[in-house]
Amino acid sequence: MLETINLTKIYRDGTIALDNLTFIANSRIVTLLGRNGAGKTTLTRILSTQLLPTSGIARIEGFDVVKDAKKVRKIIASIPQEAKSIGIASPMEHLVMYLTARGLSFKEATEISRSALKEVGLWEVKDKPSDELSGGMKRKIFVAMALASNAELVLLDEPTTGLDPYSRLEVWSVLKSIKSKILLTTHYMEEAEELSDEVILLHKGKLIAKGSIKELLAKFDNKVRVEGIGEYKIGRLRISYVDRNEASDYVGKYVIKPITLEDLFIIYGGESLEE
Amino acid sequence: MRSSFLLAFTIFYGWSSIRRGFVYVLTYLSIPLAELFLIYIITRGDFVKFAIVGGLISVMANNGFSLIGDLVFLRLESRLQDLLVATSIGPSDYIMGLMLANLLYSSPGVILYIMLAVIYHVLTLTNFIPLLIDVTLLLFSTSSIGFFLASLVPHTRYGWGLAGLLSSILTIIPPVFYPYTFLPKSLYIPLLILPTTASAIFSQGITNLVNTSVEMLVVSFLVLLLESILFFFLSVRFSRWRER
Secondary structure (H helix, E strand, O other), X not given: OEEEEEEEEEOOOOOXXXXXXEEEEOOOEEEEEOOOOOOHHHHHHHHOOOEOOOEXXXXXXXXXXXXXXXXXXXXXXXXXXXXXXXXXXXXXXXXXXXXXXXXXXXXXXXXXXXXXXXXXXXXXXXXXXXXXXXXXXXXXXXXXXXXXXXXXXXXXXXXXXXXXXXXXXXXXXXXXXXXXXXXXXXXXXHHHHHHOOEEEEEEOOEEEEEXXXXXXXXXXXXXXXXXXEEEEEEOOEEEEXXXXXXXXXXXXXXXXXXOOHHHHHHHXXXXXXXX | OOHHHHHHHHHHHHHHXXXXXXXXXXXXXXXXXXXXXXXXXXXXXXXXXXXXXXXXXXXXXXXXHHHHHHHHHHHHHOOHHHHHHOOOOXXXXXXXXXXXXXXHHOHHHHHHHHHHHHHOOOOXXXXXXXXXXXXXXXXXXXXXXXXXXXXXXXXXXHHHHHHHHHHHHHHHOOOOOOOHHHOOHHHHHHHHOOHHHHHHHHHHHHOOOOOOOHHHHHHHHHHHHHHHHHHHHHHHHHOOOOEO
C-alpha cells in the first residue's frame, strides 16, 4: 500500500514540486499521470528513498520512507527516469550487479539474470556491450532488472519513453506478467489505459483526481469532446466538452470524439494547458 | 561490505573496460609513461628510479581522483547512483566497488610499473609489502576525496575537468616524481596534508631512493593511514548519497 500525508517537496530554488499531497493507493498497477513538472518524478524519487521530502509523510506497506528507509529498500525496486546503461558493460553484467546490490549472492544473481534476460528477449545479446544494442534493447535491460528484482513494489519512471510501438508492447506484456505491485509514471495515455488499475492525476504537485480509469471516465459519461471550438486551448487546437444530447448541434462543423483518459488530463489540468 | 556486490561491480565497471575498452587503459598509462620518458631524457637516466616510483604513485592517485568524473557521470547521466540508492547497499559499498573496478582497470599500468621497479632494483623482497600498503592507502584516501567532491559537483561538465585538474596538481607539484629533499624543510609538514606527498616520502624512503630517517618514515606512513581513515569517514558521512 502506498500512502502519503501532506507530502511536500520544495527545492532549494523555491520550486514547489509537491504541495501537501495526500492519497492512499492499493491497486496492483498504480499510474502517476501529469504534465512535465507535475511532480511525478519527485514523488517517485521520494518513495524510492532517493530524495528526502521537505515535510509530510510517505509510507510503503506501512514503512516510512524516511525513518524506515532500509526496510523500504528491501521491498522496492526503482528504475529511475532516463536511467542509461553503461556502454562497456553487457546486459548480463548490468543485471548481476543490480541483483547483488539488492542482496543476492553472485550465483543467485547470475541464475535469476539468465531467466529475466530470456523473458525480455535479451538472451541472444546478453554478453554484448550495451552500446552495441538498440535503444529499445538498452531500455529492456532496466525492465529486466525490475522483473528480476522480485520486489514487492516496483517503481518505474517512464519505462517506455523512446521505445518503438513493438518494443512498447513487449514491455507492457512483461509488466503485466510481473507479480509485484507497480507504481508507473508515464506520459502515454494508451499506456496508462492498458496497464493501470488505478490512476493518480497530478498537476503542479497537487492531486487532482484519483481512481480507476473506469471510475474517472464515468464522471464524464454523458459528455463528448468537440474539437475546433471551446474553452480549452492547446496550441492552436480548441476543445470543449458538451453533453451528448447537444452533440448533434456540432455534427458536420466540428470533430466530435468520445471522452478518453487524455480528456481527463485536459479537464483536470485545466487552464494550465494554455501555458 | 557486500562481497558479492563488490565482485559484480568490479566485473561490471572494471573488467568490462579491460575486455572491451582497452584504449582507455592505454590512456590511463600514457601520462605517467610520458613523464617517465621525459624524466629519463632530461636527467639522462639519473632520476629514472624516482620516475618509476612516482609513476606507480601517480597511477594510484589518478585512480582515486578520476573517480570524480566517473561518479558525476554515474549520478547525473546514467542515474546509476539513483538505481543503487534504492537497494541494500550504502555509500561505502559503492566507493569500494568503484575503487576496485578502477584498480582492476588500471592494473596493466600497476603491473608495468612493478615490473620496471623490479628491473631497476627499486622493488625488493623487503620493501614490497610496505610499498603495497602505501599505495593501497593512497588509493583509498584519494578515492574517498574523489567520492566526496563528486557528490558536490552539480553538472557533468565539471566532473572530468575537476578530476584532471586535481590529478595534475596533486601528482606534479608534490614530490612524486622528484626527491622530496628538493623541498625546503619548512614545506614538509604543510605538504604532508596531501596524500600524494605522504605516500611519496614513504615510498622514496622505503625504497632507499632518499636516505630517510625512521621518524620521517613513521610520520609519513601514519599521516597517510590517518588521512585514509579520515577521508573515508568524511566521504561516507558527508557526501550526498540520498539527495536532500
